[in-house]
Amino acid sequence: MRVFELARSLEITSADVLEHVEALDFEAxxxxxxxxxxEIAAIRERCVVPDAAVTTERADKLAAKRxxxxxxxxxxxxxxxxxxxxxxxxxxxxxxxxxxLLEEPAAKSEAVxxxxxxxxxxxxxxxxxxxxxxxxxxEAVKKDSTPVAVDKAAPKPVKAKEKExxxxxxxxxxxxxxxxxxPTVKAPTAADKKPVAPxxxxxxxxxxxxxxxxxxxxxxxxxSGRQQPAVxxxxxxxxxxxxxxxxxxASDRRAQPAAPQRGAAPRRGAAAxxxxxxxxxxxxxxxxxxxxxxxxxxxxVKDLAELMGLRANRVIADLMQMNVLASxxxxxxxxxxxxxxxxxxxKIELERQKRSTxxxxxxxxxxxxxxxxxxxxxEMIPRPPIVTFLGHVDHGKTSLMDRIRNAHVASGEAGGIxxxxxxxTVDLSGRQITFLDTPGHxxxxxxxxxxxxxxxxAVIIIAADDCVMPQTKEAIKHAKQAGVQIMVxxxxxxxxxxxxxxxxxxxxxxxxxxEDWGGDIVxxxxxxxxxxxxxxxxxxxxxxxxxxxxxxxxxxxADGYVIEAQLELGLGPTASxxxxxxxxxxxxxxxxxxxxxxxxxxIDDRGRKVKEALPSTAVRVMGLSGVPEAGAHFRVMLNxxxxxxxxxxxxxxxxxxxxxxxxxxxxxxxxEKYKEQEQLELHVIVKADTQGSCEAIxxxxxxxxxxxxxxxxxxxxxxxxxxxxxQRAASGRAVIVGFHVSCEPGVQSLARHDGVRITxxxxxxxxxxxxxxxxxxxxxxxxxxxxxxxxxxxxxxNHGKRGMIAGCQMLDGVLRADSRVRVLRKKTVxxxxxxxxxxxxxxxxxxxxxxxECGVCLxxxxxxxxxxxIESYILEEKERVL
Numbered sequence: 001m002r003v004f005e006l007a008r009s010l011e012i013t014s015a016d017v018l019e020h021v022e023a024l025d026f027e028a029x030x031x032x033x034x035x036x037x038x039e040i041a042a043i044r045e046r047c048v049v050p051d052a053a054v055t056t057e058r059a060d061k062l063a064a065k066r067x068x069x070x071x072x073x074x075x076x077x078x079x080x081x082x083x084x085x086x087x088x089x090x091x092x093x094x095x096x097x098x099x100x101l102l103e104e105p106a107a108k109s110e111a112v113x114x115x116x117x118x119x120x121x122x123x124x125x126x127x128x129x130x131x132x133x134x135x136x137x138x139e140a141v142k143k144d145s146t147p148v149a150v151d152k153a154a155p156k157p158v159k160a161k162e163k164e165x166x167x168x169x170x171x172x173x174x175x176x177x178x179x180x181x182x183p184t185v186k187a188p189t190a191a192d193k194k195p196v197a198p199x200x201x202x203x204x205x206x207x208x209x210x211x212x213x214x215x216x217x218x219x220x221x222x223x224s225g226r227q228q229p230a231v232x233x234x235x236x237x238x239x240x241x242x243x244x245x246x247x248x249x250a251s252d253r254r255a256q257p258a259a260p261q262r263g264a265a266p267r268r269g270a271a272a273x274x275x276x277x278x279x280x281x282x283x284x285x286x287x288x289x290x291x292x293x294x295x296x297x298x299x300x301v302k303d304l305a306e307l308m309g310l311r312a313n314r315v316i317a318d319l320m321q322m323n324v325l326a327s328x329x330x331x332x333x334x335x336x337x338x339x340x341x342x343x344x345x346x347k348i349e350l351e352r353q354k355r356s357t358x359x360x361x362x363x364x365x366x367x368x369x370x371x372x373x374x375x376x377x378x379e380m381i382p383r384p385p386i387v388t389f390l391g392h393v394d395h396g397k398t399s400l401m402d403r404i405r406n407a408h409v410a411s412g413e414a415g416g417i418x419x420x421x422x423x424x425t426v427d428l429s430g431r432q433i434t435f436l437d438t439p440g441h442x443x444x445x446x447x448x449x450x451x452x453x454x455x456x457x458a459v460i461i462i463a464a465d466d467c468v469m470p471q472t473k474e475a476i477k478h479a480k481q482a483g484v485q486i487m488v489x490x491x492x493x494x495x496x497x498x499x500x501x502x503x504x505x506x507x508x509x510x511x512x513x514x515e516d517w518g519g520d521i522v523x524x525x526x527x528x529x530x531x532x533x534x535x536x537x538x539x540x541x542x543x544x545x546x547x548x549x550x551x552x553x554x555x556x557x558a559d560g561y562v563i564e565a566q567l568e569l570g571l572g573p574t575a576s577x578x579x580x581x582x583x584x585x586x587x588x589x590x591x592x593x594x595x596x597x598x599x600x601x602x603i604d605d606r607g608r609k610v611k612e613a614l615p616s617t618a619v620r621v622m623g624l625s626g627v628p629e630a631g632a633h634f635r636v637m638l639n640x641x642x643x644x645x646x647x648x649x650x651x652x653x654x655x656x657x658x659x660x661x662x663x664x665x666x667x668x669x670x671x672e673k674y675k676e677q678e679q680l681e682l683h684v685i686v687k688a689d690t691q692g693s694c695e696a697i698x699x700x701x702x703x704x705x706x707x708x709x710x711x712x713x714x715x716x717x718x719x720x721x722x723x724x725x726x727q728r729a730a731s732g733r734a735v736i737v738g739f740h741v742s743c744e745p746g747v748q749s750l751a752r753h754d755g756v757r758i759t760x761x762x763x764x765x766x767x768x769x770x771x772x773x774x775x776x777x778x779x780x781x782x783x784x785x786x787x788x789x790x791x792x793x794x795x796x797x798n799h800g801k802r803g804m805i806a807g808c809q810m811l812d813g814v815l816r817a818d819s820r821v822r823v824l825r826k827k828t829v830x831x832x833x834x835x836x837x838x839x840x841x842x843x844x845x846x847x848x849x850x851x852x853e854c855g856v857c858l859x860x861x862x863x864x865x866x867x868x869x870i871e872s873y874i875l876e877e878k879e880r881v882l
Contacts, residue, residue, distance in 0.1 A: 001034070001035055001040055002031070002032055002033065002034055002035070003017050003018065003021070003028055003030070003031045003032065003033050003035060004031040004032065004481060006035060006040060006043065007031075007481070008481065010043075010044070010047050011511070012047060012480075013480045013481070013483045014031040014481060014482075014483050015483035016047075017043060018030075018031070020043045020046050020047065021035075021039075021043065023046070024039070024042055024043070024046070026039050031481075031483070056518060058520065059515075059518050059519060059520055062520050062547075063515075065547060066543065066547055069543065069546045069547055070543070073546070291345060291346050291347065292346070292347050292348075292349055293307045293308070293341060293346050293347070293348050293349070294349055294351040295334070295337070295348055295349070295350055295351065296350070296351055297334075297350075298331040298332060298333055298334055298337070299331065299332065299337050300328075300329060300330065300331050301315055301316060301319070301326050301327065301328050301329070301330060301331075301332060302328045302329060304332070304337055304340065304341075307346075308340075308341065308344055308346055310344070312328045315340060316328065318340055318343065319332065319336070319340070322336065322339065324336055334348070334350070370642070370646070372556060372557050372559055372581075372582070372635055372636075373556065375552075375553040375556065375581065376553075379553045379555060379556075380551035380552065380553055381551060381552065381553070381554065382549075382550065382551055383550050383551060383552040383614075383615040383616045384425070384431070384432040384433055384434050384545075384550075384615075384616040384617075385433055385434065385456045385457055385541060385542070385544070385545035385548070385550055385616070386434045386435075386436060386454065386455050386456045386457070386578070386616055387433055387434065387435050387436070387455070387456065387457045387458075387459060387541055388435070388436045388455040388457075388458050388459070388484075389401060389435070389459050389461055390458055390459070390460055390461065390475035390478065390479060391460050391461035391462060391471070391472055391475050392461070392462075392463070392466070392469045392471045392472050392475075393471070394463070394466070395461050395462055395463035395466060395469075395472070395491055395492075396461060396463060396491040396492055396528045397461040397491075399491075399528035399529070400461060400489065400491060400526065400528040400534070401435065402528075403528045403531055403534055404426060404435070404534060404538070405424065405426075423435060423436050423563055423576070423578060423605060423618035424605040424606075424618070425605055425617070425618075426538065428535075428538050428539070428542065429542075431542055432616075433538065433541055433542065433545075434578075434616045434617065434618065436454070436455060436563070436578070436618075454561055454578065454580075455482065455484050456484060456485065456545065456548060456550055457484060457485045457486075457487060457541060457544055457545070457548075458475075458479040458482070458484045458485070458486050458487070459487045459488070459489050459537075459541070460472065460475055460476060460479070460486060460487070460488045460489070460512075461489050461491055462488060462489070462490055462491065462503050462507075463490075463491055463492045464490050464491065464492045464493050464495065464498035464499055464500050464503060464525070465492055465495050465497045465498055465499065466492075467499065467502055467503050467506055468503065468506040468507065468510065473510060476510055476512065485544060485548060486512060486521060487521070487522045487523075487524070487540065487541070487544060488503075488507060488512065488514070488521055488522070488523045488524070489523075489524050489526050489537055490503050490504075490523060490524070490525045490526065491526055491527065491528055492527065492528070492529075493525040493526065493527050493532070493533070494527040494529060494530050494532065500525055504516065504517065504523060507521065507523070522540050522544060524536055524537045524540055550616075552580070552581045552582075552615035552616065553581055553582065553615075554581075554582060554583045554614050554615055555582075555583070556581065556582045556583075557582050557588075557635065557636040557637075557638070558579050558581065558582035558583055558584035558585075558588065558590075558613070558635070558636045559579075559580055559581055559582060559633065559634065559635040559636065560577055560578050560579045560580040560581070560584075560633075560634060561577070561578050561580065561631060561632070561633055561634070562575050562576070562577060562578075562592060562628050562629065562630055562631060562632045562633075562634060563576040563577065563578050563618060563630065563692070564576040564630060564690050564691065564692045565627045565628050565629070565630060565690065565691035565692070566627065566689060566690040566691055566718055567627055567718045567719055571622055572622065572624075573595070573622075573624045573625070573626055573627045573628075574620055574621065574622050574624075575592070575620070575621055575624055575627070575628055576618060576619070576620050576621075577613075577618070577619055577620075577621055577634060578616075578617075578618045579613050579614065579615050579616065579617050579618075579619070580615065580616075581615055582615070582636065583612050583613065583614055583615075584599070584602070584612060584613040584619065584621075584636065585599075585611065585612045585613075586599055586600075586601070586602055586610075586611045586612065587599060588636045589636065589637045589638070589639070589640045589643050590621070590624070590634050590635065590636055590637065590643075591634065591635055591636075591637050591643045591646055591647060592624065592628040592632055592633070592634035593628050593629060593632045593633075593647075593650055594626070594628075594647050594648075594650040594651035594654060595624050595625045595626040595627070595628050595647060596624070596625055596637070596640075596643040596644060596646070596647040597623040597624040597625050598623050598640065599621050599622070599623050600622045600623035601621065601622040601623070602619045602620070602621060603619060603620040603621075604617070604618075604619055604620075605618055605619075625647070627691050627718060628691070629691060629695065630690075630691050630692035630695050631695075680708065680709045680710070680778045680779065681709070681710050681711075681712055682709055682710070682711050682712065682734075682735070682771075682774055682775050682778060683712050683714050683729075683732045683733055683734030683735070684701065684711060684712070684713050684714070684734055684735055684736075684737060684771060684774075685713075685714060685715045685716070685725055685728060685729050685732075685734050685735070685736045685737070686698060686701070686713060686715070686716040686717075686737055686738075686739075687716070687717055687718070687719065687720070687721050687725065687736065687737070687738045687739070687741050688716075688718060688738070688739040688740065688741065689718065689719075689739065689740040689741055690718065691718055693739055693740065694716050694717070694718060694739075696764070697716075697737075697739055697764065697767065698713055698716055700764065700768055701713060701768070701771060704768070704771070704772060704775070704882070705882070706775060706882035707882075708779055708882060709775040709776075709778050709779065709882060711771070711775065714728070714732050714734055715728055715734075719741065720738075720741050720742050720743060720744050721736055721738055721741060721742070721743045721744065721747055721758060721760075722744045722747060723744070723746070723747060723750055725747075726747060726750050726751050726754060726756050726758075727754075729751075729754075729756045730754040730755070730756050734756075735756070735757045735758075735759070735771075735774055736751075736756060736757070736758045736759070737759055737760075737761070737767055737770065737771060738758070738759070738760035738761070739760070739761055739762070739764065739767055740762055741760060742760065743758060743760070757774075772882065775882055776880040776881075776882065779880050781877050781878075781880070782877070782878040782880070783875040783876060783877055783878060784875070784876055784878055785873045785874075785875060785876075786873060786874050786875075786876050787813070787871060787872070787873045788813050788814055788815070788816065788819055788872045788873055788874060789810065789811075789812055789813020789814045789815050789850070789871075789872045790810075790811040790812055790813060790869055790870070790871050790872070791808035791809065791810050791811060791815055791848075791854065791856070791869070791870045791872070792808060792809050792811055792867070792868075792869055792870075793806045793807070793808050793864055793865070793866055793867065793868045793869070793870065794807050794808065794809050794866065795807040795866065796864045796865070796866065797855070799857075802837070802857055803857065803862050804857075804862035804863075804864055805839075805855045805856065805857050806855065806856045806857075806858075806864040806868075806870070807853070807854075807855055808853070808854050808855070808856055808870060809851075809853055810848060810849065810850050810851055810852050810853070810854065811850075811869075812850055813850060813872065814847055814848065814849055814850065814872070815835075815838065815847065815848045815854065815856070815870070815872045816838075816846060816847045816872065816874075817835050817837070817838040817845070817846045817847065818835075818846070819835070819872045819873065819874050820832070820833070820834055820872075820873055820874065820875065821833065821834070821835055821856075821858065821870050821871060821872050821873075822870070822871045822873070823858070823861065823864075823868055823869075823870055823871075824868065824869045824870075824871055825865065825867075825868050825869075830863075830868075831858065831860075831861040833858060833859055833860055833861060834858070834859045835856060835857070835858060835859070836857045836858055836859040837856075837857045838854060838855075838856060838857075839854060839855040839857075840852065840853070840854050840855075856870060
């Protein structure tokens with residue numbers, strides 16, 4: 001016996017049986033696992049009915065757990081609000097601090113400039129007579145520890161003295177005696193071999209802002225090997241040029257020796273390496289910071305420049321110096337990009353894609369990627385719940401779904417939902433709920449038969465004025481067998497004849513005790529017409545989802561189930577998939593039974609093109625090699641070649657199973673087969689718009705039981721009725737039934753010529769009734785006799801041409817000319833036939849009523865005798881039954 005069969009016999013869910021199996025340490029793991037007799041006995045002993053105290057304790061625990069969930073949610077919302085407030089306050093404080101830091105250096109610089117006296121021109125002093133400069137300016141520079149930038153466009157009033165000093169040898173230049181308050185700069189010796197920078201007069205206006213040429217700064221950073229500050233400033237525009245580049249110190253630079261490093265001259269207007277820019281103060285080096293650029297591959301010139309904070313034309317110029325010609329939108333090799341980044345103090349690291357090890361693995365064997373690895377607990381995150389509405393067809397299930405759709409989905413779009421794919425998502429307070437639209441397809445039952453639990457929460461819809469119906473009981477049974485959480489929505493509560501308390505009483509009789517009565521089943525009173533209670537129902541669904549703690553791992557290959565599949569004109573095979581785990585992306589290779597393919601398009605429930613689908617999300621995909629079955633399982637493969645092999649193997653296995661279905665049989669089975677062949681058969685061809693509808697129709701047709709007529713579905717397909725279907729029906733003497741399809745041009749005339757009946761329907765019940773009627777038409781009609789009246793023969797007359805005529809007296813009932821009669825003699829039937837003529841006196845009449853006299857002439861009988869009784873009866877056709 002299997003697990004679900006044992007659960008059905010014990011009237012519990014498969015999940016409860018599996019809990020007992022796990023507690024007893026048996027090997028069964030799923031609802032279709034087989035149990036031994038001793039295991040079944042052990043489980044039956046454990047399945048005892050809990051008493052009222054245990055039930056109350058369980059309800060109390062569940063209520064406490066729900067209260068904890070609500071408190072946890074409130075605490076989380078409060079913590080998020082406090083964190084948001086703290087982050088906002090911190091951002092404001094940081095902004096104030098940064099603003100203060102930016103204003104403080106400017107204020108200090110202005111204070112230094114105001115306190116600094118004018119500097120007189122200073123001649124170069126030999127190293128043999130060093131003079132220590134002790135000026136307020138130098139002290140201020142030391143205290144401030146902020147480098148003072150000197151304008152490169154500063155005027156040089158010492159040109160006249162430089163010309164005079166040029167006539168005198170450098171060794172005989174007399175130094176001007178130091179004056180109090182004047183700075184004195186010492187010159188390097190010849191042994192230092194470093195360029196000498198002439199001291200320029202400092203004016204107050206030079207210290208108001210640090211104007212730095214961008215291009216020169218970049219070259220200086222590469223030349224000096226120090227990292228430059230991240231602050232970029234605009235070059236000052238002097239009177240000599242557009243960007244302030246004026247060669248005012250050309251004569252001085254000609255007298256200076258060339259820089260020894262990389263053949264590059266020191267920055268114009270800047271002090272030579274090893275010297276302080278102002279007075280005797282020493283330059284403060286900038287501490288290099290770690291700047292790393294993450295790249296996935298060869299970068300584009302524009303992106304590389306943006307990552308380094310440079311203009312693209314600067315990077316292009318550097319590439320041209322390296323004899324590389326590239327435009328702003330072209331890629332450069334990694335080696336070239338590393339050299340460019342190293343020039344500006346950056347380091348490049350190649351970052352591998354997160355999914356590269358999964359998508360392009362080094363396969364050690366052919367079946368390395370057949371199965372998806374198990375999810376780790378630390379990788380699981382919350383996912384939206386999947387909800388299914390079940391119940392009687394007239395209890396407002398569709399109306400309630402439309403109310404939710406209009407209130408929460410269509411409100412964000414003009415004209416409502418663009419595309420309906422069998423599932424849709426509702427946003428509520430920042431969270432999502434995925435609803436599965438079960439009408440019209442067999443996805444729910446097909447997945448339940450495969451042992452899969454697609455739906456997390458099943459909402460049973462019950463009308464308050466109609467209470468629990470047989471189909472409602474069947475829906476409850478299906479939900480219990482699937483092992484999903486059950487909720488109840490009592491609809492039509494706005495009607496005056498509503499009886500919600502009676503519904504709760506009937507639910508308790510079905511084993512679903514409401515929370516109001518101390519049970520664990522959530523019952524919500526709603527109205528699909530007015531919208532009352534719908535928001536409360538959605539909130540309770542979210543609360544139930546929190547209790548269930550639904551999680552999934554989005555960082556792996558996707559898998560899930562097929563909701564619907566169909567063949568669309570211009571798109572080919574399309575399938576609506578529900579992602580159970582992982583992330584389904586555009587371009588993934590999926591395997592679904594005997595079909596596979598690379599995803600060419602993903603469309604969500606609103607008709608929008610998307611690039612990926614997260615867990616509990618329904619999307620419509622294109623690119624499969626065929627139309628898969630509704631409810632089939634799919635998974636993402638890493639290797640397209642391997643996916644093709646598995647699909648072909650599955651197709652071959654299915655074909656082999658169909659061919660080898662016939663096995664050796666006994667003589668009794670052979671005789672039964674001959675008896676079955678004597679039965680009448682109705683051959684049917686089914687055409688539907690979707691794969692799910694086609695499977696639902698086939699299942700419903702197979703459920704038609706008949707001992708007189710057997711139903712054979714010789715073909716089923718998707719799409720409109722075409723000429724091939726007519727030819728197939730003509731050869732197999734079949735009828736064609738269509739659901740939500742039409743006939744292609746010319747098919748109706750071809751069907752009339754071949755004698756093929758084609759019927760199309762839009763309601764499945766009408767289609768089933770039509771097929772049943774076709775089966776009844778194959779049966780031979782059966783009749784029953786109904787006696788209409790009796791007449792006694794009182795005299796016999798010989799009428800010559802008419803023959804012998806019986807003069808009768810009606811005893812009871814009526815005698816009609818078109819009815820059949822029997823002649824009874826001493827309660828023995830001596831004749832059974834028809835009336836040739838019926839007369840009342842001289843007139844021929846069609847009917848003679850009770851207690852009247854008449855003359856009767858029978859067809860083929862004249863041996864009348866007085867005292868015989870003529871009995872009139874008719875044959876009524878019996879109702880045909882299958």
